[in-house]
Each structure stands twice: as structure tokens, then as C-alpha cells.
Amino acid sequence: MTQCQRIVLASRPQGDAAPENFRLETAELPAPEEGEVLLRTIWLSLDPYMRGRMNAGPSYAPPVEIGEAMAGQVVAEVVESRDSRLQAGDIVLAGIGWASHGVAEARLLRKLDPELAPVSTALGVLGMPGHTAWVGLNDILRMDSGETIVIGAATGAVGSVAGQLAKRAGLKPVGIAGGAEKCAYAVEHLGYDVCLDHRDPGMAEELAAVTPQGVDCYYENVGGDVLQAVLPRMNDHGRIAVCGMVAWYSAGGGGEALTVPGIWRTILVKRLRVQGFLVFDHANRLQPFLDEVGPLVGAGEIHYRESVAEGLEAAPEAFLEMLTGGNFGKQLVRVGSDP
Numbered sequence: 001m002t003q004c005q006r007i008v009l010a011s012r013p014q015g016d017a018a019p020e021n022f023r024l025e026t027a028e029l030p031a032p033e034e035g036e037v038l039l040r041t042i043w044l045s046l047d048p049y050m051r052g053r054m055n056a057g058p059s060y061a062p063p064v065e066i067g068e069a070m071a072g073q074v075v076a077e078v079v080e081s082r083d084s085r086l087q088a089g090d091i092v093l094a095g096i097g098w099a100s101h102g103v104a105e106a107r108l109l110r111k112l113d114p115e116l117a118p119v120s121t122a123l124g125v126l127g128m129p130g131h132t133a134w135v136g137l138n139d140i141l142r143m144d145s146g147e148t149i150v151i152g153a154a155t156g157a158v159g160s161v162a163g164q165l166a167k168r169a170g171l172k173p174v175g176i177a178g179g180a181e182k183c184a185y186a187v188e189h190l191g192y193d194v195c196l197d198h199r200d201p202g203m204a205e206e207l208a209a210v211t212p213q214g215v216d217c218y219y220e221n222v223g224g225d226v227l228q229a230v231l232p233r234m235n236d237h238g239r240i241a242v243c244g245m246v247a248w249y250s251a252g253g254g255g256e257a258l259t260v261p262g263i264w265r266t267i268l269v270k271r272l273r274v275q276g277f278l279v280f281d282h283a284n285r286l287q288p289f290l291d292e293v294g295p296l297v298g299a300g301e302i303h304y305r306e307s308v309a310e311g312l313e314a315a316p317e318a319f320l321e322m323l324t325g326g327n328f329g330k331q332l333v334r335v336g337s338d339p
């Protein structure tokens with residue numbers, strides 16, 4: 001094989017992202033230099049943060065340039081190695097983006113052990129989303145037994161881990177998800193005491209009814225109508241971990257009644273501690289997370305679910321659908337076959 005495929009950013013979205021913002025390209029297979037490896041992608045991870053990378057302008061990471069491959073993490077097989085640390089056939093976690101193949105520096109790659117867990121989990125429950133859930137609960141919210149916690153996007157890659165870990169730690173987790181099927185799954189499999197449908201117009205009243213003692217912790221993944229419903233329920237000295245705001249990554253996310261003065265007043269009057277965080281600032285917590293959650297996944301005590309799109313060309317549509325709830329669990333793309 002001498003050629004590979006990749007999906008590039010064709011244009012920047014005006015409002016909601018659309019299929020025409022992406023383009024599938026064929027390119028020459030890159031050749032690894034000293035210290036590098038050539039990789040063949042097996043799994044591509046699709047994550048909400050990628051929507052932000054499509055915009056120009058300052059953020060915590062530089063934007064993807066027009067004509068560049070979309071950024072992203074993959075699980076890949078080493079096809080050719082020019083570094084003694086890795087051999088052909090090894091499976092690694094790499095950041096080569098939306099591409100069938102790529103070249104990466106061997107020293108930056110994490111080698112995976114397929115005996116420990118299916119390698120796709122390195123992009124989900126045992127990867128960046130699981131790590132994010134663990135850091136948000138332990139280091140940002142500093143969750144405590146007996147507290148009531150609300151978790152948005154409750155069945156997604158981050159929320160599904162957060163709900164289960166909060167329950168195991170003795171909290172009362174209340175999930176918020178889109179639709180009856182996801183809400184039933186959240187209660188039956190993810191440890192949520194109750195899960196409310198954010199599409200239900202009565203969601204705010206229902207949240208008040210199921211949190212008679214208020215809300216101590218809010219794991220914020222969503223913004224929009226969910227934030228609007230949770231803020232008035234926060235207890236004095238409550239904590240909010242601002243992890244994401246996926247409702248506002250697309251148009252029509254709701255939350256129209258929220259105003260800056262209103263939010264600020266709530267934070268003051270209830271003496272809330274509100275902290276944003278990005279998981280890549282917490283690399284030193286990856287190993288403690290893996291030490292705790294890895295064995296639980298291996299023993300089947302932590303459940304996870306994956307939504308799989310087939311083929312690299314399916315990535316744009318799967319990504320756009322994920323932003324509005326089309327995924328059920330961690331969204332992946334199967335780009336290549338298992339070794």
C-alpha cells in the first residue's frame with residue numbers, strides 16, 4: 001500500500017457544523033524517520049471538543065487549519081518502527097487525527113496491552129473521557145459520601161463513568177440525558193438513582209421534586225436548559241465542575257433565561273465554588289485513575305457502551321450526530337480491522 005486517507009477541515013462552520021465543512025482526501029503514505037513509527041488506525045475517537053477546533057480564534061488549543069486533517073486520538077497498530085521502544089504489531093494510543101495512517105514520534109505514544117481490556121477502551125472508559133470523569137469528581141468537586149450530585153450528558157463517554165464512580169463513592173447521583181431509552185439505561189446500568197429527560201418540558205420541576213435536599217455538586221457537561229434547571233437547586237456552598245457545555249456547541253441548545261447577572265448573583269448568594277478544568281492539566285492523575293478504574297472495568301464492575309460508525313468516511317456524520325445526542329455511549333469510528 002502506498003496511499004492513505006484522511007478527513008480534512010474543508011471550511012469553517014457558520015453556526016452549526018455541517019457535512020460540507022469536511023472533505024475526504026487521499027494522500028501518499030508518510031514514511032517514518034528515525035525515532036518515529038508508521039501507524040495504521042484501528043479506532044478513531046470522536047469527541048465534542050473537536051467542534052471547538054473547527055473555529056478560528058483563541059482557545060486553549062490552536063484551531064485546525066483549513067486543509068489540515070481534523071485533530072483526534074486513535075488506537076493504532078505499528079506498521080513500521082524506527083525506534084527501539086516499539087515494534088511492528090504493537091498497539092498504541094496516538095494523536096494522528098482523522099486518518100487511516102500517520103507517522104508519530106514513538107516517545108509520545110502509550111503502548112496498550114490488549115490482554116487487559118479491549119483496546120477501544122483506551123479512547124473511552126479507560127481513556128481521556130474516563131480520566132476526565134475521575135478528575136472532575138475527585139479533584140475538582142471533591143465529592144463526598146451522602147451528597148446529591150447532578151450529572152449532565154449522563155450516559156455519554158464522560159457522564160457514564162462519572163455516574164458510576166459517584167454511586168460507588170456513596171453519593172446520590174441524578175442523571176440528565178436525552179430520551180427515555182438513555183434514562184432507563186442510566187438507572188439500570190450506570191448507578192443513577194434517577195435520570196431525567198432534558199427534552200421533557202417539565203424537567204426543571206421534576207428536578208426540584210427529585211432533589212428535596214437540594215444539589216451539592218453539579219458535574220456540568222452541558223450548559224443550556226440543563227444548567228438553567230440545576231442552578232436554582234444548588235445548595236449553599238455547593239460546587240460546580242465546569243467540564244463542558246455541549247448544548248452550546250450547536251445552535252438551539254436552550255438556556256435562554258440565563259443571564260450573566262443572574263448566574264453571578266446565584267454564585268454569590270449561594271457562595272458556590274465554580275471551577276473549570278481541562279483534563280490535560282491533570283496528566284499526573286492518569287495513573288491513579290487507571291489503577292482504580294482499570295481493575296473495575298476488567299472485573300465488569302464498571303459498565304461502558306460504545307457507538308460505532310463504520311469506516312473513516314462515516315466520521316463527519318457520526319461526529320455531527322454526536323453533538324446532538326445521536327451517540328449512545330462513547331462515539332468511535334472503526335477505521336481498520338483488528339490485527
Ligand SMILES: NC(=O)c1ccc[n+]([C@@H]2O[C@H](COP(=O)([O-])OP(=O)(O)OC[C@H]3O[C@@H](n4cnc5c(N)ncnc54)[C@H](OP(=O)(O)O)[C@@H]3O)[C@@H](O)[C@H]2O)c1
Binds near residue numbers: 129153252
Ligand atoms: N474539560 C475536559 O477536559 C473535557 C474532556 C472530555 C470531555 N469534556 C466535555 O464533556 C462533555 C461530555 O463529553 P463526552 O465526550 O462524554 O460526550 P458524550 O456525552 O458522549 O456526547 C455528547 C452528548 O451531549 C449531549 N447533548 C448534546 N446536546 C445537548 C443539549 N442541548 N442538552 C443536553 N445534552 C446535550 C447528548 O446526550 P443526550 O442524548 O443525553 O442529550 C450527547 O450524546 C462535553 O461537554 C465535552 O466537551 C470535557
